[in-house]
Amino acid sequence: MNYLRHVLILVQKDIVAELRTKEMLNSMLLFVLLTMVMFNFAFGSGPETETLSSGLLWISFLFAAILGLNRVFVHEKDEGCLDGLMLCSMDCSVIYFGKAISSFLFLSVAELIALPVFTVFFVRESFLSHLWILIIVLMLGNVGISAVGTLLSAISINTKARDLMLPVLFLPVIVPILVAAVKSTGLVLSFSSVGTQQFWTEIVIWLRTLVIYDIIFVLVGFLTFEYVVEE
Amino acid sequence: MAYFAAAYFAAWLILFLYVFYIERKLALLGRDLEHLKNVVKRKKS
Amino acid sequence: MRLKNGTIKRCLGITSFLGIFISLYMAFFYTPLDKNLGVVQKIFYIHFPAAIVPYFAFFVVLVCSIIYLKTRDRKWSKIAYASAEIGLVIDTALLVTGTIFDKPTWGVWWVWEPRLTTSLIMWLLYAGYLMLYYSVGEAERRSRLTAVYGIVAFISVPISFMSIRWWRTVHPIVFEPTKIALDTSMWVTTLVFLFSMTLFYAYLLGHRVDMIGLQEEIEDLKDEVED
Amino acid sequence: MPEVNLLICVDSLSKRFGRRKVLNELNLNICKGDFLTIVGPNGAGKTTLLRILSTLSGFSSGCITINGVDIKENPAFVRKKIGLLSHNLLLYKDLNAYENLRFYGKMYNVSLLEDKISELLEKVELDHRKFDVVRTFSRGMQQRLSIARALLHDPEIIFLDEPFSGLDVHAGRILDGILEDLKKGCHTLVMTTHDIKKGLVHANSVAVLSGSKIAYHQRENLPDLDDFNQIYSDCVRNKR
Numbered sequence: 001m002n003y004l005r006h007v008l009i010l011v012q013k014d015i016v017a018e019l020r021t022k023e024m025l026n027s028m029l030l031f032v033l034l035t036m037v038m039f040n041f042a043f044g045s046g047p048e049t050e051t052l053s054s055g056l057l058w059i060s061f062l063f064a065a066i067l068g069l070n071r072v073f074v075h076e077k078d079e080g081c082l083d084g085l086m087l088c089s090m091d092c093s094v095i096y097f098g099k100a101i102s103s104f105l106f107l108s109v110a111e112l113i114a115l116p117v118f119t120v121f122f123v124r125e126s127f128l129s130h131l132w133i134l135i136i137v138l139m140l141g142n143v144g145i146s147a148v149g150t151l152l153s154a155i156s157i158n159t160k161a162r163d164l165m166l167p168v169l170f171l172p173v174i175v176p177i178l179v180a181a182v183k184s185t186g187l188v189l190s191f192s193s194v195g196t197q198q199f200w201t202e203i204v205i206w207l208r209t210l211v212i213y214d215i216i217f218v219l220v221g222f223l224t225f226e227y228v229v230e231e
Numbered sequence: 232m233a234y235f236a237a238a239y240f241a242a243w244l245i246l247f248l249y250v251f252y253i254e255r256k257l258a259l260l261g262r263d264l265e266h267l268k269n270v271v272k273r274k275k276s
Numbered sequence: 277m278r279l280k281n282g283t284i285k286r287c288l289g290i291t292s293f294l295g296i297f298i299s300l301y302m303a304f305f306y307t308p309l310d311k312n313l314g315v316v317q318k319i320f321y322i323h324f325p326a327a328i329v330p331y332f333a334f335f336v337v338l339v340c341s342i343i344y345l346k347t348r349d350r351k352w353s354k355i356a357y358a359s360a361e362i363g364l365v366i367d368t369a370l371l372v373t374g375t376i377f378d379k380p381t382w383g384v385w386w387v388w389e390p391r392l393t394t395s396l397i398m399w400l401l402y403a404g405y406l407m408l409y410y411s412v413g414e415a416e417r418r419s420r421l422t423a424v425y426g427i428v429a430f431i432s433v434p435i436s437f438m439s440i441r442w443w444r445t446v447h448p449i450v451f452e453p454t455k456i457a458l459d460t461s462m463w464v465t466t467l468v469f470l471f472s473m474t475l476f477y478a479y480l481l482g483h484r485v486d487m488i489g490l491q492e493e494i495e496d497l498k499d500e501v502e503d
Numbered sequence: 504m505p506e507v508n509l510l511i512c513v514d515s516l517s518k519r520f521g522r523r524k525v526l527n528e529l530n531l532n533i534c535k536g537d538f539l540t541i542v543g544p545n546g547a548g549k550t551t552l553l554r555i556l557s558t559l560s561g562f563s564s565g566c567i568t569i570n571g572v573d574i575k576e577n578p579a580f581v582r583k584k585i586g587l588l589s590h591n592l593l594l595y596k597d598l599n600a601y602e603n604l605r606f607y608g609k610m611y612n613v614s615l616l617e618d619k620i621s622e623l624l625e626k627v628e629l630d631h632r633k634f635d636v637v638r639t640f641s642r643g644m645q646q647r648l649s650i651a652r653a654l655l656h657d658p659e660i661i662f663l664d665e666p667f668s669g670l671d672v673h674a675g676r677i678l679d680g681i682l683e684d685l686k687k688g689c690h691t692l693v694m695t696t697h698d699i700k701k702g703l704v705h706a707n708s709v710a711v712l713s714g715s716k717i718a719y720h721q722r723e724n725l726p727d728l729d730d731f732n733q734i735y736s737d738c739v740r741n742k743r
Contacts, residue, residue: 002612006610009606009609009610010610013595013598013602013606016598016602017595017597017598020597020598020636021597075595075596075597078596079591079592079593079594079595079596080589080590080591080592080593081591081593081594081595083559083587083589083591083593084593084594084607084652085610086558086559086582087557087558087559087582087585087587088582088607088610088611088656089610090579091579148428151424151428152425152428155408155421155424155425158412158417158421159408159411159412159421160411160412160413161407161411165407165408165411168403168404168407168408169404169408169425171400172397172400172401172404172429172432173401173428173429173431173432175397175432176432213431216431217431220427220428220431224345224424224427224428227345227420227423227424228420228421228424230420230561231417231554231559231560231561234319234376234377234379234380235315235318235319237376238319238322238323238372238373238376238377239319239322241369241372241373241376242322242326242369242372242373245365245368245369245372246365246366246369246476249362249365249480250480253480253483253484253487254483256487257483257486257487257490260487260490260491260494261490263494264490264493264494264497267494267497267498267501268497270497270501271497271500271501274501414520416520499523
């Protein structure tokens with residue numbers, strides 16, 4: 001119980017700090033929108049781009065996530081706050097979960113704001129009836145991204161290259177999540193052209209993959225985080 | 232035939248370049264080590 | 277002890293080179309020509325072990341990383357790093373032979389099919405591992421961080437097995453080397469090749485670990501001279 | 504030395520950074536209620552020693568017990584008992600003074616947190632800036648707030664790493680007062696400094712850390728400033 005309370009205090013602290021500066025949220029949000037606009041210029045807006053749109057959505061989210069994840073430990077490291085956290089939390093994994101949850105929250109907020117814009121730009125058919133599946137996909141994807149991203153962010157903050165290191169480490173690891181998320185988003189966006197039967201069988205496969213990888217990533221982060229932050 | 236030759240050539244080229252790199256580096260390191268050992272010996276005496 | 281160690285390494289070196297020559301001989305002269313692909317099919321004998329050995333090497337990285345984090349014995353992190361580097365080199369050979377293999381069989385250099393794609397991802401993962409290794413200055417911290425990344429990176433290695441299943445749900449035609457009809461002599465050659473490649477890997481591993489040891493010894497001596 | 508009061512016991516502690524030995528077979532005993540000042544040249548390992556004592560840094564070999572508890576085996580027990588004032592402020596610059604203290608207080612499970620925060624802010628004379636963001640503070644004010652943070656959970660043992668650096672005369676006087684109060688309150692304090700004069704003012708025990716060892720340790724009957732200066736320079740010269 002105490003454990004959970006500590007995690008929540010940490011998350012609350014991050015939210016208060018973020019709401020004061022809004023630097024992470026603003027930059028992520030602007031980045032997502034910019035990517036979408038750039039995408040439109042680069043690929044044009046014919047019918048063929050529609051099949052690419054689920055990929056676009058996740059690529060822009062992924063890069064926005066890197067932007068945010070790079071900042072996760074900057075504040076902790078700069079004034080040595082990580083030391084302070086180590087001193088006052090009973091367990092290193094409290095810090096891991098606190099950080100992972102707050103980056104999950106920021107990422108989700110940015111995505112939920114960007115999603116309507118994406119729909120207006122790139123989606124012709126209404127997928128309102130299946131929106132809830134898309135939300136689940138987004139959330140599952142975010143869990144994976146922030147679980148492994150927080151761990152790798154803690155690693156990269158300890159290197160000389162700092163924020164240059166994160167994309168190199170993060171992108172290849174996140175591939176399974178990306179594949180599953182793009183496939184299921186594509187299914188939701190084109191559910192009317194796929195038969196109902198086929199839609200459900202396939203979406204279950206992809207959601208299951210997401211869940212499996214989420215669990216693996218969270219577990220690995222939970223188990224190895226202490227080795228990253230200790231000295 | 233050309234593809235076959237190219238594949239074998241490329242694969243072995245990569246592997247042997249790597250072996251060459253390791254052997255060369257080991258030799259260089261061995262030389263450095265000898266040198267440093269001599270320096271230490273001289274300093275001590 | 278040192279002598280014995282050296283002897284083992286020399287034996288490994290000699291046997292792995294002998295093994296590779298034997299398997300090359302077998303590949304060229306013992307196995308029959310493939311009916312459809314002709315001489316190009318012989319690429320397979322080098323391609324297959326080059327695909328399996330990196331998996332093994334990266335598995336060694338995982339195991340050694342875990343052992344390092346548990347025991348904190350620097351020996352293990354040296355082995356993990358050496359194994360990752362050698363795996364990466366062999367994976368490079370795999371990718372090169374793979375692309376050359378693709379051209380005559382499919383008519384294009386690169387197809388985003390599971391085996392190639394996942395090998396490429398593995399290549400990128402462990403290239404990142406090497407970058408991480410070189411961007412941390414202090415030895416203890418470097419061992420710790422690369423060990424954690426060695427564990428994380430391995431999570432993505434099983435996708436190469438999973439992905440064949442995934443992609444098949446989308447693309448029904450999947451290329452798999454093992455689908456090419458192999459008769460007994462072909463299998464024997466492949467296995468001999470795989471065995472000698474593994475020996476070759478072990479031989480390289482020994483040398484690479486020695487090299488790291490030498491580098492550290494030199495650094496130690498430099499410190500000593502400065503003091 | 505009366506064994507009953509032994510609080511911190513460091514036994515042949517070694518710490519290597521890569522290949523460099525920062526601390527080598529270091530022994531140190533600190534009794535309950537002591538005010539120990541550790542002086543030493545730059546890079547002698549003072550900060551490292553404090554970080555090790557406060558469980559933030561691991562060590563290569565040796566054994567440290569605090570209150571008889573091995574700190575490697577049970578770091579959580581030690582962490583509750585200690586307060587650390589380090590080079591780094593350990594403050595969040597985007598939070599205000601009150602939020603910073605409240606965050607740490609909650610993490611430490613401090614009871615009657617609001618009263619405690621007000622009391623401490625008064626003590627370090629930052630009452631008037633309670634709701635200002637730390638980023639806007641001057642270095643000295645940030646340092647004062649950091650002192651308040653270190654004392655928040657009433658730690659028995661307080662480690663201070665160069666506490667006087669960056670403080671102006673007024674802030675230095677505030678810190679002097681706080682240190683005196685803590686001493687009277689039977690807290691155990693360990694302070695590092697390279698300012699010998701400042702170090703001798705409060706201490707009842709001094710140590711010189713040089714050549715990766717404790718080169719000199721005297722408890723009670725401290726030498727006066729000139730003698731100690733002599734001892735210090737002897738220690739440093741011998742090890743070079």
